[in-house]
Amino acid sequence: MKSKKSIIGTAVNTLHLEAQAILGLIDNINDDFTEIIDLIIESKGRVIVTGIGKSAIIAQKIVATFNSTGTPSIFMHAADAVHGDLGMIQKDDIVMCLSKSGNTPEIKVLAPLLKQSGNILIGMVGQLNSDLAMQADFVLNTFVEKEACPNNLAPTTSTTAQLAMGDALAVCLLHARDFNEEDFARFHPGGALGRRLYLKAGDIALKNAKPRIHPAASVKDVIIEISQNRLGTVVVIENDTILGIITDGDIRRMLEQYSDLSDITARDLMNTNPKTIDRDQLAVQALELIKQNNITQLLVTDKKSYFGMIHLHDLLQEGII
Template sequence: MSHSSIIASAQRTIELEAQSVTGLKAFINNDFIKAVEDIAAARGRLVISGIGKSAIVAQKIVATLNSTGTPALFMHAADAIHGDLGMIQQDDVVMIISKSGDSPEIKVLVSLVKNFGNTIIGMVGKIPSYLAQHSHIILNTTVEQEACPNNLAPTTSTTAQMVMGDALAVCLMELKGFNSADFARYHPGGMLGKKLYLRVNDLSVQNEKPAVQPEATLKEVIVEMTKKRLGTAVVINGSNQVLGIVTDGDLRRMLESTADLGKLTAKDIMSKSPKTIVADALATEALDLLRAHDISQLVVTENDCYAGIIHLHDLIREGII
């Protein structure tokens, strides 16, 4: 193939896939509404089954649903008729995914599930099929053609199935009022979990807490900044409330503008009203503040008292940036 032929083939595939997704709009009907409502109202789980490429799509939909608050599990259609039917409980809703709706395993599975009395949702790409005729609810994922040049390999059809599954998941999320706090509970690990769950205090507690009184001498301020190794010292009063902050920049500006250093104290050098953040704020909120004010650290407060320092390096170390 020439380079131009490769590009043309790829673009044709993308166009066909896009058409298959856009075409799904016509199939969002009363059956789709009923599917969403029945799944949401079910006292059990959503059991999703399929065979071949549809089985792989089913696994992805199960993963999406579980992570967004809808209990779901995957049951392979071939394994189902060899013992895995025991996964289906009385209160479960069963969704079977198939392009043709007529494969032998699907026909057997549909008959067995009907005998159990469970609601069957058929996600099917062929309406005059066994699956469509014997399902209580039909999710139509018909496509005009596969992107495969032989119109054989599942391509546009599996894309349509995947998108229909995403549409179900998003509607269920909104119906249940599933929010970012809920999402964080199901994603405590990895980078996503950190962004949704990690709090300022989780990071600031690992740092030193450089602090001086307003009357501290210049030498005492420099010693505190050096000892605590954060390049800053927070000026606090006797009630541990923040009065100001002394940074490396404040020291440089003071040295440039002042000849007599002997009588300077922390309150003479400090910047008043430093940028602060509460201890239980999300770490991502700290990042937003640092970026908005183009600074490298924030004073952390708790109950209006000094609680520590969070530095840009803390966020980099945790991979928040």
């Protein structure tokens, strides 16, 4: 059993080696890289990413990142390609092949077949004198000095370099397409991330009641309206105009100040400067307003008209927090 010191040392050394390998890629960002970006942007087809072994796993991740950031992409396993999967490649597609050595048997068979079909071939490879590098139209050099594996065998540093190079491509393509938050939300509608990017204040308010009361209403009526709608607040409305808002905190403070409530009305209790948000603003912006003002409810408006309410709990339930 290795000591804790030995384990920590091995982990730190692994991270140093992989960090150095990524930094080493900086010198490999050259004209081929920029031409690849231009080709993909101008292409009418997809990016077919292929590889074998651990490189195939990295290829799948690159495909996922491309697709989620606006670059249509498909994964093709190099071993399956020569057994029928070559049929997925269309004439306008660009093929990117990942390989550390560039000389595995599957890659040696696949590369000339891809060239024969007339598709542009990009090699992401660690050996510039390899078969893949020689066959490729463009090369992304992911050479690493050594693997983090103590036997220099298990793909570790080399796959990290491939992953980082793939991310560099994806982010450059994202910038080239002016891919913004709205685009990202379209491709990520599910989960908390998607909701933060597209869910609007009005979408949440629609699910809630719309507590409202006349300014001449009694304290009892105010309390009943707040209790029935379970939002901890009520909006004071007259002639469809928002006059103010009353929260359960306002009720408690009023009870501390007055013993005779018979002449007190909603108008006497209301806050005439409630915090509001337009229905078309994002729910995450509603959260920021709630935090900034240290409140739990927010009035939602539609062109200054009363649209509904948002409670802090609503944002929690939607995964915005």
